[in-house]
Amino acid sequence: xxxxxxxxxxxxxxxxxxxxxxxxxxxxxxxxxxxxxxxxxxxxxxxxxxxxxxxxxxxxxxxxxxxxxxxxxxxxxxxxxxxxxxxxxxxxxxxxxxxxxxxxxxxxxxxxxxxxxxxxxxxxxxxxxxxxxxxxxxxxxxxxxxxxxxxxxxxxxxxxxxxxxxxxxxxxxxxxxxxxxxxxxxxxxxxxxxxxxxxxxxxxxxxxxxxxxxxxxxxxxxxxxxxxxxxxxxxxxxxxxxxxxxxxxxxxxxxxxxxxxxxxxxxxxxx
Numbered sequence: 001x002x003x004x005x006x007x008x009x010x011x012x013x014x015x016x017x018x019x020x021x022x023x024x025x026x027x028x029x030x031x032x033x034x035x036x037x038x039x040x041x042x043x044x045x046x047x048x049x050x051x052x053x054x055x056x057x058x059x060x061x062x063x064x065x066x067x068x069x070x071x072x073x074x075x076x077x078x079x080x081x082x083x084x085x086x087x088x089x090x091x092x093x094x095x096x097x098x099x100x101x102x103x104x105x106x107x108x109x110x111x112x113x114x115x116x117x118x119x120x121x122x123x124x125x126x127x128x129x130x131x132x133x134x135x136x137x138x139x140x141x142x143x144x145x146x147x148x149x150x151x152x153x154x155x156x157x158x159x160x161x162x163x164x165x166x167x168x169x170x171x172x173x174x175x176x177x178x179x180x181x182x183x184x185x186x187x188x189x190x191x192x193x194x195x196x197x198x199x200x201x202x203x204x205x206x207x208x209x210x211x212x213x214x215x216x217x218x219x220x221x222x223x224x225x226x227x228x229x230x231x232x233x234x235x236x237x238x239x240x241x242x243x244x245x246x247x248x249x250x251x252x253x254x255x256x257x258x259x260x261x262x263x264x265x266x267x268x269x270x271x
Contacts, residue, residue: 070126070267077116077250078127078266080104089113089251097254104130104264107145107254114254115151119247122271125149125196131159132260133189139165143188145261146175148251149198152243154234155217155225157253157261161188172224174215175234184222191264193220197271200247201230207244 046052063072070076077085080103083095090112097114098106131143143159154175158165160183167173172180172194186192194217201213217225232240252263 074267074269076267086114089115104262106262109258115249115251121200121247124269127266128191128264130191130262141257144255144259146253150248152233172219178228180224184219203244209242
């Protein structure tokens with residue numbers, strides 16, 4: 001009996017060892033996404049340097065500091081001499097903000113915003129601004145103004161030095177849409193610089209937005225908004241809206257709370 005059991009056990013082990021384990025089915029490999037390709041670099045690769053050299057179109061020559069610091073192809077919107085390029089937003093009347101002897105202008109409290117007489121689309125904008133050294137108020141009520149592109153999209157101006165507020169509304173924010181990458185302000189009473197690259201959104205014939213605009217902001221030489229998407233208008237209350245539009249003015253804000261923000265050296269290049 002023991003011999004029979006042993007034979008049966010050996011047979012069972014032999015059969016078991018002879019069976020191969022079936023591996024569980026594996027999920028299919030995800031398709032490899034196509035890489036970025038460029039039509040001009042397709043076909044037979046060049047074998048001489050001359051085949052990849054381009055001579056036209058020749059870029060225009062721009063003198064970078066030909067207009068008291070502004071490029072030669074820029075439109076100087078404000079140089080301290082007057083408001084000929086500006087008008088009051090509320091009624092297109094003459095500007096009543098303060099024109100200062102140092103070549104700057106200062107918001108006249110509760111008189112309203114000012115805007116350029118000329119409309120712009122894609123642009124490079126340079127301006128300098130200063131919050132007062134005599135600090136008053138806190139939060140959004142300290143040195144508050146704003147730069148509106150296309151009359152719709154605000155880059156915040158605010159004295160944020162030792163002055164906390166909601167971060168999507170702090171200095172150099174795209175108001176209530178994009179928090180700046182850094183807080184790069186100089187001390188209150190000193191001059192800040194903004195260099196802004198704005199690309200306008202596109203709309204189809206029915207007024208639907210088909211491509212978002214973008215904003216890049218360099219604050220005192222520090223990149224703080226990096227080609228961010230404009231999601232729509234920048235209201236204080238509510239969601240961004242996307243009304244169809246073409247070119248529009250550049251607008252500077254009177255926040256209406258004795259902000260006393262000053263501006264100088266404003267120029268623009270259309271792109």
